[in-house]
Amino acid sequence: xxxxxxAALLGGGLPSQVAAVDVPTLYTAEVPFDxxxxxxxxxxxxxxxxxxxxxVSGSGLSTDRETINELFPNPASYVIQFRPGxxxxxxxxxDGQAIEQTLRxxxxxxxxxxxxxxxxxxAVDWGQGSREIISADDPDRTAGESRSIDxxxxxxERMLEIARQRGLPVVFPLLxxxxxxxxSFSDIWGGFDERIIAASxxxxxxxxxxxxxxxxxxxxxxxxxxxxxxxRSWNGPPEAIIGQIGDLLAAEFAFGGDVPIxxxxxxxxxxxSVEAYGTLQSLLAGVSLIEEFAIIEVxxxxxxxxxxxxxxxxxxxxxLRFNGLIEQESMARxxxxxxxxxxxxxxxx
Numbered sequence: 001x002x003x004x005x006x007a008a009l010l011g012g013g014l015p016s017q018v019a020a021v022d023v024p025t026l027y028t029a030e031v032p033f034d035x036x037x038x039x040x041x042x043x044x045x046x047x048x049x050x051x052x053x054x055x056v057s058g059s060g061l062s063t064d065r066e067t068i069n070e071l072f073p074n075p076a077s078y079v080i081q082f083r084p085g086x087x088x089x090x091x092x093x094x095d096g097q098a099i100e101q102t103l104r105x106x107x108x109x110x111x112x113x114x115x116x117x118x119x120x121x122x123a124v125d126w127g128q129g130s131r132e133i134i135s136a137d138d139p140d141r142t143a144g145e146s147r148s149i150d151x152x153x154x155x156x157e158r159m160l161e162i163a164r165q166r167g168l169p170v171v172f173p174l175l176x177x178x179x180x181x182x183x184s185f186s187d188i189w190g191g192f193d194e195r196i197i198a199a200s201x202x203x204x205x206x207x208x209x210x211x212x213x214x215x216x217x218x219x220x221x222x223x224x225x226x227x228x229x230x231x232r233s234w235n236g237p238p239e240a241i242i243g244q245i246g247d248l249l250a251a252e253f254a255f256g257g258d259v260p261i262x263x264x265x266x267x268x269x270x271x272x273s274v275e276a277y278g279t280l281q282s283l284l285a286g287v288s289l290i291e292e293f294a295i296i297e298v299x300x301x302x303x304x305x306x307x308x309x310x311x312x313x314x315x316x317x318x319x320l321r322f323n324g325l326i327e328q329e330s331m332a333r334x335x336x337x338x339x340x341x342x343x344x345x346x347x348x349x
Contacts, residue, residue: 026055026113026167027096030085041082041090045075048092052099055167057109058250059243071106072099104257111254112288116206116227116322117169118245120159121196122238123188126151127216131185135175155213159238166246171203178202188212193224206322209245211238228252228322253288253319259310261291266305266316268325270347277303280347287319313343320345 029048037043049072054062061067072078081093103110122134134156156172163170173179182199186192189212200208207227214221220235225245232248234241271277280303284293289309297304309316320343321327328344 027052027094027099028092030089030091033084033088033090035088042076044082044090045079045092048090049075049078049094051165052094054165054246056096056100056111057103058111058254059247061103061108071102071108107256107258109250109254109256110288111167111250113286115167115169116249117171117204118163118207118209119200119203119205120170120172120209120211121183121188121200122155122159122172122209122211122213123185124152124155125189125212125214125216127214131189133175133183133185133188134172136172137174155238159242162239162242166242168242168246168249170242171205173199173203191224193226197226207245209241211241213238228318253322255289255310255315261308261310262312264307264309264313264316265296265342266293266307266320266345267302267343268305268345268347269302269328271303272301276347276349279349283323283325287316287323289315289319317343324348 029051031044031047031051033044034040050062050068053068078094078098079092080095083091085091100110100112120134123131124134125131132152134152160170173183179199183196187195188210193210196210197208207225210224210226212222221237221241223234223236223241225232225234225241225248227248234244236244268280271280284290284305284307289311291308291310293305293307295303296306307316317327325345326348328346
């Protein structure tokens with residue numbers, strides 16, 4: 001079956017180039033709708049556009065009103081759909097491709113669909129002996145513990161709302177039997193990060209945020225962030241930390257429209273089935289750096305691609321690592337130097 005598929009690919013029987021897929025929610029926003037304003041809908045469109053630009057271009061542009069007005073003098077022309085929201089708000093959906101093209105044409109940075117999943121382990125010392133780990137859902141409590149449910153929920157939803165505004169996928173642990181066997185409040189509070197990182201493997205997260213908060217104290221909240229083999233330490237309120245993560249990841253994955261397109265040779269081994277091929281094609285299609293890609297050769301479980309990518313081989317290398325491919329040592333022929341733009345990766349389902 002695999003040899004038949006290979007022949008079809010090289011013979012044009014199946015498409016070998018796939019367009020990148022945008023994350024739909026990146027280009028939607030729900031914002032306040034002031035019915036008493038001179039032009040309520042225009043004001044709402046401007047607010048919604050600023051929120052969208054914060055997600056796809058970063059905090060620098062979203063707060064630069066002058067530049068936004070120059071690039072998008074008429075935000076309404078980018079609106080695809082709108083409808084009334086809850087509590088005097090307006091839900092707005094924009095044309096993502098048109099916004100992205102405008103940003104690229106102006107040399108502004110664009111962050112596409114490369115959105116790492118962040119798992120948050122947050123220990124909170126509420127005082128008077130009340131200590132908890134914030135979970136993905138509220139556990140069953142007695143009536144006397146309803147206050148704890150409310151304050152946990154408010155803190156969790158506050159962080160999730162900030163993450164939503166930045167376009168960051170964020171989840172909290174289930175705190176089920178498995179989690180409670182592996183992680184305790186003391187582990188988080190005491191800085192035993194290795195145990196927490198080990199317990200996080202079941203969530204298949206790309207980055208891990210570990211926080212320690214004592215609301216009743218003047219002591220600053222402390223955070224540790226682990227991503228792509230590096231770790232960072234921060235202090236500050238949850239909203240500021242989520243913002244820092246957004247800026248950090250945007251700097252890693254966003255790229256300017258004036259970044260030249262380079263051709264890179266990519267070889268991927270371990271593609272031993274039709275299902276693996278489909279998964280790999282979808283993976284490459286979702287990398288926003290890639291303009292287009294084509295299959296050059298199929299040999300056994302190894303596929304060779306030509307990739308047209310913004311930012312060159314190094315940016316593509318980081319993006320592929322982030323998406324779960326395993327980099328391999330390139331095997332150049334004896335006496336030959338390996339081209340800098342040749343990448344070797346392994347696909348592991």
